[in-house]
Amino acid sequence: MTDTSLQSVLRLLQSSQLIEARIAGEFSCVHGISVNEMFLLMQLEQAPLQKLPRVELAKRLNTSASTVTRMAAPMEKLGLVSRQSDERDARLAFVVLTEAGATRVSEARTTFAKQAAYVFRDRWEPEEIKQLSELLGRLVAGTPGDLS
Amino acid sequence: MTDTSLQSVLRLLQSSQLIEARIAGEFSCVHGISVNEMFLLMQLEQAPLQKLPRVELAKRLNTSASTVTRMAAPMEKLGLVSRQSDERDARLAFVVLTEAGATRVSEARTTFAKQAAYVFRDRWEPEEIKQLSELLGRLVAGTPGDLS
DNA sequence: CCGAACTGCTTGCATCTGCAAGCTTAACTG
DNA sequence: CAGTTAAGCTTGCAGATGCAAGCAGTTCGG
Numbered sequence: 001m002t003d004t005s006l007q008s009v010l011r012l013l014q015s016s017q018l019i020e021a022r023i024a025g026e027f028s029c030v031h032g033i034s035v036n037e038m039f040l041l042m043q044l045e046q047a048p049l050q051k052l053p054r055v056e057l058a059k060r061l062n063t064s065a066s067t068v069t070r071m072a073a074p075m076e077k078l079g080l081v082s083r084q085s086d087e088r089d090a091r092l093a094f095v096v097l098t099e100a101g102a103t104r105v106s107e108a109r110t111t112f113a114k115q116a117a118y119v120f121r122d123r124w125e126p127e128e129i130k131q132l133s134e135l136l137g138r139l140v141a142g143t144p145g146d147l148s
Numbered sequence: 149m150t151d152t153s154l155q156s157v158l159r160l161l162q163s164s165q166l167i168e169a170r171i172a173g174e175f176s177c178v179h180g181i182s183v184n185e186m187f188l189l190m191q192l193e194q195a196p197l198q199k200l201p202r203v204e205l206a207k208r209l210n211t212s213a214s215t216v217t218r219m220a221a222p223m224e225k226l227g228l229v230s231r232q233s234d235e236r237d238a239r240l241a242f243v244v245l246t247e248a249g250a251t252r253v254s255e256a257r258t259t260f261a262k263q264a265a266y267v268f269r270d271r272w273e274p275e276e277i278k279q280l281s282e283l284l285g286r287l288v289a290g291t292p293g294d295l296s
Numbered sequence: 297c298c299g300a301a302c303t304g305c306t307t308g309c310a311t312c313t314g315c316a317a318g319c320t321t322a323a324c325t326g
Numbered sequence: 327c328a329g330t331t332a333a334g335c336t337t338g339c340a341g342a343t344g345c346a347a348g349c350a351g352t353t354c355g356g
Contacts, residue, residue, distance in 0.1 A: 004277045006257070007296045009167060009264035011284035013183075016164030017210045018291060019157060035161075036312090055334060062165045064314050069336060071312090091321050091334045109154070116157035119287070128283065129152045135280045136159035138271070143166060148155045184342090203304060212344050217306060219342090239304045239351050 023115045031108045033080070036061075038112065040071055041080065041105035042147055044097035051084060051096040060145025068095070080104055171263045179256045181228070184209075186260065188219055189228065189253035190295055192245035199232060199244040208293025216243070228252055 020035065028034050033041075043060045044050055052060070058068045072095050075081045080101035086092035097105075120129050133148075140146050168183065176182050181189075191208045192198050200208070206216045220243050223229045228249035234240035245253075268277050281296075288294050 002296065003261045003265070004274065004281055005264040005268050006261040008277055008281040008284065009260075009267060010296045011281060011288050012160070013164055013168065014210075014291075014293070014295065015284050015287040016161055018288065020161065021210050034312095053334075054336095062162075062169050065335065066315080066337080067313055089322070089334085093335065112157075113151050113154040116153040117151070119157060120153050123286070126152065129156055131279070132283045133152055133156040133159060135276065135283070136156065136163050139163040139267070140159050140166065143162075145162070147162065148150065148158045182342095201304075202306095213305065214307080214345080215343055237304085237352070241305065 019119055022119070023112070027108075027111060027115065030111055031104065032078075033075070033104065033108065035112075037071060037075060037080075038105060038108045039147070040068075040075070040095075041097065041101055042109070043145060044081065044095060045102065045105055046147065047097075050102070051094040053086075053092045053094055056144075057095055062145065075101075167267055170267070171260070175256075175259060175263065178259055179252065180226075181223070181252065181256065183260075185219060185223060186253060186256045187295070188216075188223070188243075189245065189249055189256070191293060192229065192243060193250065193253055194295065195245075198250070199242040201234075201240045201242055204292075205243055210293065223249075 024035055027038075031038070039061060040057065043057060044052060054068045054072070055065055058065045061068070072081060072083075076083060078100075079098055082096045082098050084094040084096045086094065137148070140148075172183055175186075179186070187209060188205065191205060192200060202216045202220070203213055206213045209216070220229060220231075224231060226248075227246055230244045230246050232242040232244045234242065285296070288296075
């Protein structure tokens with residue numbers, strides 16, 4: 001008799017790997033950015049002023065500050081984000097979404113949505129996808145970086 | 149108006165990151181192996197003869213052959229798996245689950261199950277967890293490495 | 297029987313990531 | 327006000343991973 005929670009988490013991690021592997025290659029070829037880079041842009045897009053301090057961004061992406069530093073550098077060269085410091089607190093270095101970044105993330109989301117739809121192609125009723133979305137929503141609810 | 153498939157996949161990837169981050173540290177401290185190493189052992193455990201060729205193992209773990217080679221090496225030194233070649237086909241190098249490996253994966257699964265249960269602590273009805281498990285089951289169904 | 301194509305595995309290289317240490321700046325304490 | 331502590335960011339180092347190349351062994355076609 002297998003534990004239900006165990007089975008859920010196993011399947012969750014496994015399906016996540018599966019989907020990412022299926023999506024990642026084509027996605028980055030089309031848009032020149034990785035899925036994680038899109039996530040970064042989406043976090044900025046969602047922020048009130050389209051900008052966030054690096055530490056805050058790290059929390060929302062479930063990653064470390066050093067990773068954010070290293071992700072932002074090449075994206076800055078591409079002009080997708082820019083750097084901005086705070087007048088009050090000279091320690092803060094905001095990552096700011098540029099217009100080019102906003103355009104890019106919009107295009108990327110479209111591609112991503114198509115790939116997501118393909119994951120559920122046939123065999124899935126709209127109602128079931130909605131159900132899955134709501135259940136997963138409870139797992140991410142209340143976390144700092146809740147997209148969607 | 150957000151697309152439901154998009155939302156589902158976003159939440160799926162995000163919750164996967166979240167859960168892995170929450171679980172990984174304690175897990176590897178307790179058992180001396182990573183979650184991915186446990187997955188490798190579980191694949192062997194599930195195989196008919198508790199052994200698999202490296203390429204097959206790679207497919208089931210959704211990873212590359214080189215990763216399997218590099219994961220197996222240290223685990224062999226720990227005595228959790230051993231290497232065995234095929235009499236008929238000298239190219240094949242099976243990864244074989246040892247008794248020590250079987251013991252370890254059993255212990256690890258127990259810890260993992262506790263951590264999985266903790267993910268759903270309060271706010272989740274057993275029925276909901278089951279529902280989530282079944283929906284995710286449809287995503288992994290038919291894939292070569294379906295655990296659970 | 298022999299060469300060509302293929303399969304399974306390993307290894308060099310590049311990339312991504314986290315941790316710990318270090319730097320700069322801010323806040324707190326006596 | 328000075329010294330200490332803390333916060334934000336970056337960087338050196340180590341570990342994990344994928345791709346492409348290379349090697350060994352098998353299979354297929356003539």
